[in-house]
Amino acid sequence: MTHRRNTLYILAIFSLLIALFTGRADLFNIAYLIAAVMVLSLVWTWISLRGIALRRTTRTRRSQVGRVFQESFGIRKTGILPKLWLEIRDHSNLPGHHASHVVPTLVGNREYIWEVETVCAVRGEFQLGPMTVVSGDPFGLFHAPRRVGATDRLIVYPMTVEINRVILPVGFLSGGDAQRQLTHQITTNASSIRDYVSGDSMNRIHWRSTARTGNIMVKEFELDPLVDIWLFNDFSAKSLCEDPGLRRLDGGGHIIPGSARIPPSTEEYGVVIAASLAKHFLDDERVVGYAAYTPYRQVFQPERGNRQLTRILEALASARSASNHTLQDVLSLETHLFTRGATLMIITSSVDQDWINEAQVLQRRGIRMICVYVNPQTFSADRDSKSVRGMLQLAKIPTITISKDDDLSAALEQRPV
Numbered sequence: 001m002t003h004r005r006n007t008l009y010i011l012a013i014f015s016l017l018i019a020l021f022t023g024r025a026d027l028f029n030i031a032y033l034i035a036a037v038m039v040l041s042l043v044w045t046w047i048s049l050r051g052i053a054l055r056r057t058t059r060t061r062r063s064q065v066g067r068v069f070q071e072s073f074g075i076r077k078t079g080i081l082p083k084l085w086l087e088i089r090d091h092s093n094l095p096g097h098h099a100s101h102v103v104p105t106l107v108g109n110r111e112y113i114w115e116v117e118t119v120c121a122v123r124g125e126f127q128l129g130p131m132t133v134v135s136g137d138p139f140g141l142f143h144a145p146r147r148v149g150a151t152d153r154l155i156v157y158p159m160t161v162e163i164n165r166v167i168l169p170v171g172f173l174s175g176g177d178a179q180r181q182l183t184h185q186i187t188t189n190a191s192s193i194r195d196y197v198s199g200d201s202m203n204r205i206h207w208r209s210t211a212r213t214g215n216i217m218v219k220e221f222e223l224d225p226l227v228d229i230w231l232f233n234d235f236s237a238k239s240l241c242e243d244p245g246l247r248r249l250d251g252g253g254h255i256i257p258g259s260a261r262i263p264p265s266t267e268e269y270g271v272v273i274a275a276s277l278a279k280h281f282l283d284d285e286r287v288v289g290y291a292a293y294t295p296y297r298q299v300f301q302p303e304r305g306n307r308q309l310t311r312i313l314e315a316l317a318s319a320r321s322a323s324n325h326t327l328q329d330v331l332s333l334e335t336h337l338f339t340r341g342a343t344l345m346i347i348t349s350s351v352d353q354d355w356i357n358e359a360q361v362l363q364r365r366g367i368r369m370i371c372v373y374v375n376p377q378t379f380s381a382d383r384d385s386k387s388v389r390g391m392l393q394l395a396k397i398p399t400i401t402i403s404k405d406d407d408l409s410a411a412l413e414q415r416p417v
Contacts, residue, residue, distance in 0.1 A: 005141045008034050041137035048135040049146040051079020052086070055111075058128065058152060065159035066260075069094070069118045071128075075103055076111040087134040089145075094118060094126040094154060095254065121257035123158040123271065125318050127151055157313040158271045159262070161408045163280040167415045168343070168370070192220045227341050227368070228302040229281050231312070233274050233292035233319070234330070234348035240321035241266045241349055241376035241383050243404075264404060266349035266374045267321040272408060273347050273372055278312045290315065291334055295323035299337065327355040331362070340366035349374040351383055356391050363397075370416055371399045378404040393417075 012034040019027035055074040063069045077083050083106040090099035097118040106112060129151040136143035193206050196216035209217040243264030247256040255263045262268050274290075281288045282304060289302035290312045298315045300308065325333070327350050338344055344367050346359065363369050371392060376383035392399045398416030402408065 005038075008038060008141070012038075037139065038141065041139050041141040044137040045135065045142040045144050047079075047081060048083055048086075048137070049133060049144060051077060051081070052083065052106075052133070053078050054088075054131070054133065054148060056129070056131070056150070058154070061152065062155055062157065063120045064157040065120055065123050067120055069097070069120050069154065069156075071099060071116045071118075072113065073099065073101065073116070074111045074113045075106070076109060077106040078109075082107045083135065084138060085135065089132040089134060091130050091132070092126065092128045094120075094128070094156075095122050095249075095257065120156045121260075122254045123156050123317050124254050126154045126156065128154055155314060155317050158268075158275045158316050160276045160279050161272065161412075163276055163409060163412050165413055166277065166280060167413065193217045194220055227343055228287050228289055228339065230289045230291060230302070230338060230342055230344045231274050231278055232331075232334075232344055232346045233270055233290075233294075233316075234327045234346065234350055235267070235270075235292055235294050235319055235321045236323045236326050236330070236350065237321055238326060238352065239266065239348060239350040239376075241379045243379055261405075262408075264379060266376055266379055267319075269374045269402060269404075269408075270347045270349065271316045271319060273374070273402065273412065275313055275316050276408065276412065277345065277347075277372075278309055282306070282309045288312075289337070291330075291337060292319065293323040293325050293330055294319035295325075299334070326350070326352060328352065328358050331355060331358040335362065338362065338365075338367045341368070343368045343370065345370050345372060347372045347374070349376045349379075351376060351385055351388055353388055353391050356388070356395050356397070359397060360395050363395075369397050371397050372402060372412070373399050374402045375404075 012031050015027045015034070016031040018024070019031060053076050055072075057072040057074075059070050059072075073088070075086065075088070083103075085105065086103040088099075088101045088103060090097075092099060097116070099116045101114050103112050129148070131148045131150075133146045133148060134143055193209050194217065196205070196218050200218045204218040206217045206219050245258075246264055247258075248254065249256060255265065255268065257263065262272055274292075278288055278290065285304055287302045287304050288308060290298070290300045292298055292315065294315060300311050300315070323330075327346075327348055331346075344362065346369070348355070348371065359369055359371075373385075373389065373392070375385050375389075377385045389399070389401065400412060400414060400416050402411050
């Protein structure tokens with residue numbers, strides 16, 4: 001296009017110069033004609049980017065690794081002149097998302113529609129848009145871009161594996177003393193009744209007392225005496241271990257997927273394990289809390305239900321092993337979170353033994369401990385994990401060991417040793 005335009009520039013200047021020296025009118029006409037074509041092409045290019053309406057429809061702004069993300073695009077002409085061609089360039093950073101498209105001639109008010117389906121291969125938070133519309137003139141002399149700055153975000157949750165059961169060691173079974181704390185949630189422990197107030201749900205009404213007193217009475221509930229389960233992810237930079245062949249965007253960004261399997265990184269294995277355990281326990285109506293430095297501090301107090309699962313999955317979607325705090329530091333800082341009798345599940349790949357001493361302190365306080373250890377030695381031969389696994393046995397901390405390429409469903413269902 002540039003060469004074609006430069007050729008016309010040279011031809012127009014050459015014709016004009018020859019016409020000035022020779023006085024020939026036809027050469028003046030050629031120069032004027034070329035100039036008119038250039039001006040017409042420039043105006044046409046400017047007009048071609050006006051009078052269009054671009055639509056982008058995203059069915060959901062939440063997805064999960066392995067699922068298909070769908071988007072629909074539409075463009076129509078709102079002006080008088082037809083649009084010969086339009087090129088839509090999408091600048092989304094979702095890996096594998098190819099929404100750019102060339103739109104053929106637009107005439108009338110009919111909308112041109114195309115759809116894009118992308119298999120989400122990487123967890124994280126991604127930007128959808130902006131977009132650039134490019135068009136030109138019929139002679140191919142000029143083209144001009146017009147930027148559509150509207151953007152949105154897409155959160156891709158980590159994948160989860162199906163777990164049928166998690167075998168907790170003896171002494172880790174659910175149960176405990178009632179906590180004697182009132183809660184707005186409906187539990188199996190109704191402690192008292194009170195008068196109805198605006199906003200109380202119908203399923204809290206105690207009909208027997210209502211019939212006896214003539215006033216609407218509702219039940220008060222206490223917290224379920226089942227012990228809390230805390231998921232504790234280790235995202236310290238020192239614990240990270242990855243296969244040497246693993247590639248990331250810009251050196252430290254999102255992982256570039258090489259296959260449909262879990263990327264060979266202890267970070268990714270830890271994320272999938274935490275997400276799968278959270279889903280398993282919350283589906284089982286257990287009370288689950290979550291704590292991690294991802295690298296900033298994220299703590300979700302123990303709750304049950306889908307809202308808690310959504311919080312945990314969103315935190316795990318963008319979690320990175322970039323924290324300067326070691327696992328020992330984090331356990332020491334967050335000791336106050338864990339109440340006596342709670343179950344603490346630590347997910348780590350650390351080869352540092354100091355955190356085990358901190359875990360023993362928590363055990364003596366009545367915190368029940370279990371470790372899901374992602375063996376870094378199976379990711380890199382430079383990491384020797386034998387001493388850590390030996391210390392876990394000496395400290396009598398039940399441990400589930402996960403190796404690279406393990407079937408996580410089967411591995412998490414095995415009995416801790």
